[in-house]
Every structure is written in C-alpha cells, then in structure tokens.
Amino acid sequence: MKRAECIAMLYPELGDKPVVTIMGACAQELYDLGHQENFFYLQHAMGLASSIGLGLALALPHHKIVVLDGDGSVLMNLGTFATLARYRPSNLVHVIFDNGSLLSTGGFDSHTTSGITDLAGIARAAGIEHVSACDSVMTFGEAMVEAFARNALSVIVAKVAAVGPNHYGMDLHLPENAFRFKRWIAGRTASAGR
Amino acid sequence: MSVSYENSKIVYQGIKDAGITSLSALPETWLGLLLQQADRDPDVRLIQVAKEEEAIGIAAGAYFAGERHILLMQNHGFLAAINGIVSLAQLYSVPLCMLVALRGHWGEPYPWHTRGGIVTEGVLRALNIPFEYARDPKDVGRQIREAYALSQSSLSPVALLLTRDLMEEAL
Numbered sequence: 483m484k485r486a487e488c489i490a491m492l493y494p495e496l497g498d499k500p501v502v503t504i505m506g507a508c509a510q511e512l513y514d515l516g517h518q519e520n521f522f523y524l525q526h527a528m529g530l531a532s533s534i535g536l537g538l539a540l541a542l543p544h545h546k547i548v549v550l551d552g553d554g555s556v557l558m559n560l561g562t563f564a565t566l567a568r569y570r571p572s573n574l575v576h577v578i579f580d581n582g583s584l585l586s587t588g589g590f591d592s593h594t595t596s597g598i599t600d601l602a603g604i605a606r607a608a609g610i611e612h613v614s615a616c617d618s619v620m621t622f623g624e625a626m627v628e629a630f631a632r633n634a635l636s637v638i639v640a641k642v643a644a645v646g647p648n649h650y651g652m653d654l655h656l657p658e659n660a661f662r663f664k665r666w667i668a669g670r671t672a673s674a675g676r
Numbered sequence: 677m678s679v680s681y682e683n684s685k686i687v688y689q690g691i692k693d694a695g696i697t698s699l700s701a702l703p704e705t706w707l708g709l710l711l712q713q714a715d716r717d718p719d720v721r722l723i724q725v726a727k728e729e730e731a732i733g734i735a736a737g738a739y740f741a742g743e744r745h746i747l748l749m750q751n752h753g754f755l756a757a758i759n760g761i762v763s764l765a766q767l768y769s770v771p772l773c774m775l776v777a778l779r780g781h782w783g784e785p786y787p788w789h790t791r792g793g794i795v796t797e798g799v800l801r802a803l804n805i806p807f808e809y810a811r812d813p814k815d816v817g818r819q820i821r822e823a824y825a826l827s828q829s830s831l832s833p834v835a836l837l838l839t840r841d842l843m844e845e846a847l
Binding site for chain 1: 698700721723724725726727729730731732733734735736737738739740741742743745759760763764767768769770831
C-alpha cells in the first residue's frame with residue numbers, strides 16, 4: 483500500500499480536526515489534496531510531530547487531534563511513546579507511516595526495514611493500549627474508523643511502500659502556516675468552547 | 677547544600693502570577709520543589725517528558741491551542757533540545773518561555789555539570805536567544821513575567837537562567 487492512498491482515504495475525515503504532519507513526502511501528499519487551515523506541516527525538527535499533537539490534545543480535549551508521523555521521525559523520539567502512554571490523551575490519533583526508509587534523504591534503510599524493529603511493538607510495550615498494525619488499505623481504513631470512534635489514545639502503524647511524490651513545494655511560508663493554524667484553532671475554540 | 681524551599685515557593689508564585697496554566701518539564705534537583713507544587717496545583721497542568729526536546733513540541737502545541745505555557749529544564753536539557761528550539765520554535769516563530777536551571781556554573785562542586793554550565797551562555801548567544809540571570813528572590817517574579825511577555829511579543833524563545841544564588845540555601 484502507498485502512503486498517498488492512505489492519506490487520500492483519510493482526507494475527507496480531516497475537515498474539522500487539527501492535523502500535524504511530518505516533513506517531506508507526507509506533508510506534500512496531504513498538501514496536494516488541498517491545503518486546509520487546520521493542517522500544520524512540521525517541515526523539520528524530526529520527531530516532534532507527536533509531541534505537538536500531545537500539547538494540542540491536552541489543551542483541546544473536545545477536538546480529535548491527528549498526527550501523521552513516519553518511521554524515520556518517530557525513531558528520533560521514541561521517548562514520545564512513553565510520554566503519550568503516561569498522559570493518555572483520549573483525543574489523539576497518532577498515525578505512523580512506516581516505509582522502512584529515510585526516503586527524503588536518498589532512501590537509506592531505516593531501522594524498521596525488513597521488520598527488524600517493530601514500532602507497534604515498541605508503542606505497546608511503552609504502555610499504549612490501542613495500537614494497530616496495518617498493511618493494507620482496507621485494514622488501515624478499519625483502524626482509522628475505530629480510532630476516530632474510540633475515546634482513547636490510538637496509535638496506528640501503517641506499513642507503506644517507500645515511494646513519494648515527484649515534486650516538492652508549497653505556496654505557504656512556514657511561519658504563515660503556524661499563524662494560520664493557530665488562528666483556525668482560536669476560531670474553533672472561541673465559537674464552540676474547548 | 678540543599679534546594680531553597682522558600683525561593684522555590686517564590687519562583688512558583690512568579691509562575692502563577694505570570695498567568696501560566698500549563699508547564700512542561702523534566703525533573704531535576706533544583707526544579708524538584710517547583711514541580712511538586714505544580715503537581716499539587718489543580719489550576720496548572722504539568723507534563724513531564726522523557727527528554728527535553730519533546731517539551732519544545734508540547735509547548736508549540738499548547739501555544740497553538742492558546743494556552744499560557746512555560747518550560748522548566750536543566751541547562752543540559754536545553755542543550756539536548758536545541759534542534760527543536762531552532763527548527764520548530766525559531767523556524768515557525770513559536771514563542772518559548774524557558775526557565776533553565778543553570779547547573780555547572782559559579783560555585784559548582786560537581787565536575788559532571790561543569791562543561792554544560794560553562795557553555796550555556798555562549799550557546800544562548802549563538803542561538804540569539806535573549807536571556808537574563810535570576811539571582812535574587814525579590815526580582816524573580818518580575819523576571820518571569822518579563823520573560824513570558826518578551827517570548828510572546830517577539831514570537832521567539834526566551835530563557836531565564838535560575839542560578840545557584842536563587843535555587844540553593846545560602847551556606
């Protein structure tokens with residue numbers, strides 16, 4: 483399965499949820515479906531997407547927060563699983579697209595290649611109760627439906643092919659993305675309460 | 677030497693007076709009494725991290741959500757968090773108000789703290805992060821409010837260095 487297929491399947495569900503993506507292919511594939519003000523693309527600081535998601539989730543308990551992470555990024559911040567397990571934000575859905583590759587920097591194998599390191603296993607052992615591992619679009623879709631319906635922290639590790647878009651670039655400056663993302667949240671919390 | 681209970685209370689009151697409602701931290705000796713107070717305070721959310729760089733992400737999320745958030749860390753934790761400070765906070769104009777325990781500096785008896793202590797100010801300067809030293813309990817509350825104000829108006833990281841004079845009992 484391809485990450486782009488998974489993101490395309492998710493896209494209709496993301497209209498009213500703050501979404502944080504990692505850099506590179508993942509950000510570009512979401513952006514190419516049509517940017518929305520509730521999307522924040524973390525184009526650097528690898529590993530911190532789920533930490534941003536935790537900060538958002540604890541502060542916005544009435545919003546479902548979606549993090550689109552990757553194996554290379556999450557390997558840089560494995561401690562995040564332990565912190566997520568400790569605080570268990572019931573409104574956070576942490577998706578990890580595991581392509582076993584540092585695709586954006588030349589496609590070097592990551593530690594998850596050929597199943598050497600099992601990210602879903604690490605998440606479970608860190609103390610996260612609801613962890614799904616998927617390798618087909620069908621099982622990914624089912625896991626996402628369950629995660630959105632569940633009032634508990636969900637981690638979904640989706641095994642995807644190491645392929646990305648054939649172009650990179652956004653008509654969006656990085657601070658502009660941050661300012662607009664913050665304003666979108668402010669508008670939602672002002673009108674609906676937290 | 678022991679951590680000053682009285683001054684820890686004064687620093688915590690300074691945090692409260694700055695209107696802070698959420699706080700991310702990695703526990704360390706000088707911050708211990710502060711974190712105990714935060715943990716008992718029903719009006720403040722304390723998030724403990726496994727490594728300080730996580731706190732940069734958490735602070736960004738809290739800021740996006742409109743919370744008044746500060747970070748508490750040791751200077752070695754600040755050194756461990758630099759990529760997040762540069763490539764999240766500075767890159768995206770996200771404010772960070774960091775209270776940093778300045779271990780390994782004037783009067784430090786423990787060798788293991790000293791390298792980090794000696795380089796902290798130089799690293800802050802290299803990163804263009806405004807900083808002040810907090811030495812006197814009479815001033816620290818105002819310094820916390822000022823650090824928070826500057827972080828928000830400049831949309832950038834600001835550091836208040838908590839010194840030995842403030843955090844340890846006088847001999």
